[in-house]
Amino acid sequence: MKFFRLRYLNAIIGLVILIVIVGAAIFAPMLAPFSPERMFTGPRLSPPSWAHLFGTDTLGRDMFSRVLHGARLTLYVGFIAVTIGVVSGTIVGMIAGYAVGWVRGFLMRCIDLLYSFPEILVALALVAFLGPSLDNAMIAVGISRTPFFARVIYSVVLVERSKPYFDSGRVVGAGPVRLMLRYLLPNIIPPLIVVASLGFSTAILAAAGLSFIGLGAQPPAPEWGALLADGRDNMRLAPWLMLYPGFAIILVVLAFNLVGDALSEYLDPRQRWRR
């Protein structure tokens, strides 16, 4: 009975979608009827049918196979970008939160400065500098998310270091490394998991956006943002070209948001003891 309460339902829906998408990504080669890059598997721009579930594109490639394989790229991009953002954000945020005086002031001003630019602008500038490719797009998205993660971690660290156990560590003589790695880090992991899972969706969106304007995944890679860009020219003639990758992006973003929300509720100690 408890199982069907709304917030459990949300989490379960998110989790199911996520499992389906991850499963699709893992088993794409087995599930896809065609190679994602094989041309002329059927008539060009044919609408969805039993032979081609999601239709075909201008080169007669099977859209279903492309979207399936795209899941791999998209999840990979999200994972790497979030990892870069979370790791660098945690290092910066933790040092800023631990340090006092000018170190904190300097780090936080830097973060504020970066944070005041729109993230996509930072990412664009970085890709322009590094050159357009999927790898560079991941790095750019990861770096552009760093200020956000750093600020979240910073505020969490400030809360943790004001708790008595932190003082208790200082009193027994723990040095900065021990205080950061043994005291702060393990205690900020719950909120870290939450921001990371919520950050996944933003990272995927940003990477898809970069691919859409041609700065991320390069043809013929079936990244979902790139698929959207491909379909744009024939939007009127063959709407399915944009419909399915677009829908896939919505689904994966929704799934990560639902799971992230559920995690934040579960891991929040104030919520937990209420059960």
Next chain:
Amino acid sequence: MMSTPKISSPVLEAKDIVKHFKVKDGRVARAIDGVSFELMPGETLGLIGESGCGKSTLARVLSRLEEPTGGTIHIKGQDITHLSHRQMIPVRQNCQMIFQDAVSSLNPRANAGELVAEPLRIHRLVPKSEIKDRVAELFKGVGLNPDMMTRYPHEMSGGQCQRVNIARAISLNPDIIIADEAVSALDVSIQAQVINLLGDIQSRMGLSYIFITHDMAVVGVISHRIAVMYLGKFVEYSTKAEIIRNPLHPYTQALLDASPIPNPSRSKRQRQIVRGELPSPISPPSGCHFHPRCPKATELCKTEKPVLREVLPGHMVSCHLV
């Protein structure tokens, strides 16, 4: 450090400690306003006062969790007032601290065994292979079953957590333990256990306590000497017998009067309830800080600051009327 300390030299010497906090619009809160005392080996100094009197800040300054604004702190003859965090680490072996909130002063991600082993590891006091035995010994020393080592703080009661905190503190064989309201949050039956435990540890290890509390009865049981704090200053300072049986400062008398006594025949006595509440340390009253609440205040008290002086042998009071 320097010359070999004599038997009777103090383990901790605080001189003119001042701690100011900047508050908004540039004003300062005088949390501690010139406090001096000496702590002798094997002695318990009780610090009593109401919330906001600066007693917890004093604890944090003495353990160098906060920088003092002025004054000097010597531990076993070594000046620690301006040591850096890194320089403080070896000093911490000598001076430990126990906090009020027993559960949340333990790292929630470490189990009891790791928590007690941690100070030993940091200061490399015991070879790695012997740490486990030493921890088990410490557990027994604070009345905990060594089976509890694998428990996490949230899996233990407040009393058990406070025992872990005490084991952590004594693991370093310190000369001083500062206990900041260490038994205030505990239930009566557990509080008695912990007070007795602290007493046993003192007679076993010969260490000194600075015991901070708001509870007159608790401080009366555990201390040798008592200092009464009001608005950042000591207003009275003497042996516990003098403070409890012969209080001279009107504030000490008020504290004793207001402390509830579990004895209806005694407590239905007529007593004077002091009016008002503790003023803000940002804008303390002129003259004697206690004068707006004092039943005996005179004109002199409103203008002239009293100084802490010895009125009886070993009995210091800061009051114009004594």
Next chain:
Amino acid sequence: MSDAMVQNSPETVQPVLSVRNLKVSFEGPKGRAVAVDNISFDVRPGEMLALVGESGCGKSTVALSLMKLLASPPAIIEGSVYVKGREIFNLSKEEISKVRGKEMAMIFQQPMTSLNPVLTIERQLTEGLMLHEGLTRKQARERARENLDLVGIPSANERLNQYPHQLSGGMRQRVMIAMAMSCKPSILIADEPTTALDVTTQAQILALMSGLQDEFGISTILITHDLGVVAETANRVAVMYAGRIVETATSNDLFSNPSHPYTRGLLGAVPRLDALLSGDDMPSRLREIPGNVPSAGPAVPGCPFAPRCDRVKDRCHTQRPTPVELAPGHIVSCWEYA
């Protein structure tokens, strides 16, 4: 069994509040945890009854369930409560809230969390008056001012326009008492009202509460862990342990002749200023009660104090002790006396 717990007072005054076989339990992951285990007690007009016990003994749960403030579910509340002879547990929600406004009021340990931080003191004090007594805003303000005077708040007119955060802890507790008093209830439930306060402020608030009790004949249930506070203020005491009342007596009887081993243990464990004030030497040790304070769990068949008791017998583990009246009004639940 519960009838023996009821006060057999010589003069048969009708109690203002009677609690019969109150049982509160929670359905938890490890089965049913019993927080309050079948307790009965009476509060007579104008008396202050203290419910005293350590954390988790169920004393606050009793208060919340009397006020019907306990969310149910998850709490399962059984038993009956009579206010001036009228059963209130079977009343509808609207009727209960009427009883709550007119007959019973409650004050809490943390006045800050029970006051609304964004409303002025005036708004918080007048709302109930306008709602329950149909006063106009102006009349209500006048009454609010009188109430603040009553609880000893100086310059009441200024205070009415202030917000809770502008008041000190003691002042906030006074405002809470003024709010509770505004509808002139017959029963005041005070849950650790002075625990968060300093001793000098505590003495002021306790004096205020005793004053109100004498002046208006309010019956008070004082919930506290502090035996000193009990001795200072209460007329009668019920000692609670693990969800049960183990001893009931007048304040004088309880402190001069504590009879339940737990009560004796508590009185030995509490540091006593009176012991320090007289006698040749000052004690530096306290008497301990061994073991830990139990947390709510499944109901035990015997006496819940048995594991920590120094006079435990075999039957203590298996049979629930029956209440015994040692002296008029002095009731103990312990096999030592049965």
